[in-house]
Amino acid sequence: MADEWPNSGIDLHLELDVAEGLRTGLERALREAVRSGRLATGTRLPATRRLAEDLGLARGTVRAAYDQLIAEGYLAARQGSGTVVALPPQAASMPSAAPAAVEQPRHDLRPGGADASAFPVAAWLESSRRALRSAPADAFGYGDPRGRPELRAALAGYLGRARGVSAHPDSIVITNGYLHGLTLLATVIGGTFAMEDPGVPTHREAVRRIGARVIPLPVDDLGARTDLLTGLDADAVEVTPAHQYPTGPPLHPDRRRALLDWAGLSGGLIVENDYDAEFRYDRKPVGALQGVAPDHVAYLGTTSKTLGAALRIGWMVLPPRLVAPVADARLHADHHTEHLGQLALADLINRHGYDRHIRTSRQRYLRRRDQLRRRLAGFPIALTGIAAGLHALALLPPGGPSESDVRTAAQAHGLALGYLSERTELPCTRQGVIIGYGRPPDHAYASALDALTATFAGAQQLAKHVKR
Ligand SMILES: Cc1ncc(COP(=O)(O)O)c(C=O)c1O
Known part of the structure; x- marks a missing residue:
């Protein structure tokens, strides 16, 4: 006989066909x-x-x-x-067409990720507990499409002090990460977006899917070619001025000036992607562009590199004219970002746990960057973009191994990397390998570097073989 379990509390949906009783x-x-x-x-x-x-x-x-x-x-x-x-x-x-499992590389040095194993679990738990205990009742219902006032106030202080952003809590909109903010802006502005090339293919594709036009803005050693903007007829331009993704330089002062001039003359919007601003090693921090032209710049940041991409929490600091339209677009898309994570983040920032975590992470990534530089010192590559961020670009000189040689050798060593040609829509003038040193947990980094050096050695062999 079935046990009389007092009340398991589960709801059970059953379709009863009672034809046979x-x-x-x-x-x-x-x-x-x-x-x-x-x-x-x-x-x-x-x-x-x-x-x-x-x-x-x-x-x-x-x-x-x-x-x-x-x-x-x-x-x-x-x-x-x-x-x-x-x-x-x-x-x-079982469903016969189950999606194929995503294959995990043995060694993961792809760019774009932080060390997920370093998420500050104890600090987050403490902040979440404190935030939940003191949350006002309205935090558990629908709220302002711009996000929780607690987080907007905490961010206004943090971004002002750490990044030179001129932010009032009223002009901040909390997002589900950078990409989400970009798509909201594309929804509101539409028209044509000039986007750095090379850049992030997913970002371009997302803007196109909204129905906006994307035109490539070339990049050179001084950053984005903002001097070309006057001829491009764009409504908005997306740039990574503190650390060009993926090539690495900060936007040269002349180019910053050209960008601001373009915005002032055309009324176009600058979308400032400050995706990894917290990680600067041996160069002076570059203050946010928004701080000098808050009426022309939408400043976007994210926790994806500092805490982890799983949180899906980012922010926009908007020119006043865009706040209401963006909030309206947000309301009609999904109301707002979930509240409880926002409250926890506000607590973490206010108690300086966010700063502490960033400082520790900065030390970790600096150590890794230095190890990477040492391990690649003997190879005929130009390692660039290493003064900041969580990735470096190894430019492959003509006559040496090609991207395809590196890719072949990397596959043999179970190593995943990024490639410059995959991040551009313009004719490829340079070949390069993008090495992300953020992703592996500490204990896996040394073996990932072994795989990387073996890959470059293997690629050299392949290149020699082909030439002979
Ligand atoms: C250039 C760039 N921008 C932004 C992001 C962060 O995007 P999100 O906040 O949507 O995770 C990344 C992450 O890889 C990136 O590489």
Whole structure:
């Protein structure tokens, strides 16, 4: 007989076909739910009294159905834990076209990621607990599309002091990360976006999917060619002025001036992507462009590099004219970013736990950057963009290994890297390998560097072989 578990508390949706009787219908529905995997092995079923009430059946009917399925092996009666599902779902009923699992590389030196294993779990837990305890009741309901006032106030202070941003809490909109902010701006502004090339292909594609036009803005050793903007007829221009992605230089002062002149004359919007501003090693920090032209710049930042991309929390500091339209677009898309993470982040910033975590991370990434530089010193490559950020660009000189040689050698060593040609839509004039040193946990970094040096050595061999 089924155990009388007091009340398992689970809701159970069952489609009852009672043509052959109530008990048979219930047995059939339970059997089907177990077979299909809708009820996973180990799931505790509701007590017979509860299920009988929910389905409008007699308790004896439910008990009899449970007993039958226990006899058939679908369910099991467990002392102290009621009736549980005993059978794994049948393979035949599993969906046949399950998505292929994403293959994890053995060594991951792709750019764009931070060390997820370094997430400050204890500090976040403490901030979350404190934030939840003191959260006002309205934090648990719908709120301002711009985000929680606590976080907007904390960010106004932090961005002003750490990045030279001129931010009032009213002009800040909390987003689900940089990409989300960019798509909101594309929704509101539409028209044509000039975007740095090389840049992030996903970002270009996202803007195009909104229906805006994307034109490439070339990049050279001084950063984005903002001197070309006057001829481009753009409504907005997206730049990474503190650390061009992926080539590395800060935007040259002449180019900063050209950009600001363009915005002043055309009324166009500068979208400032400050994605990894916190990580500067041996060069002076470059203050945010927004600080000198708050009416022309939408400043966008993110926690993806500082805490981890899993949080999906970012921010925009907007020119006043864009605040209402962006908030309106947000409201009609998804109301706002979830509140509880925002409250935890506000607490972390206010108690300087965010600064402390960034300082520790900066030391870690600096150490890794130096190790990388030492390990690649003997190779005929030009390692650039290493003064800041979480990645470096190894330019491959003509006559040496090509990107394709490196890719072939990397595959042999189970190593994932980024490649310059994949990040550009313009004719490729340079070949380069983008090496992200953020992603691996500390314990895996040394072996990733071994794989990297073996890859460059292998690529050299391949290049020599082809030339002979
Ligand atoms: C250039 C650039 N911008 C922005 C981001 C962060 O985007 P998000 O905040 O959407 O995670 C990244 C992350 O890889 C990046 O490489």
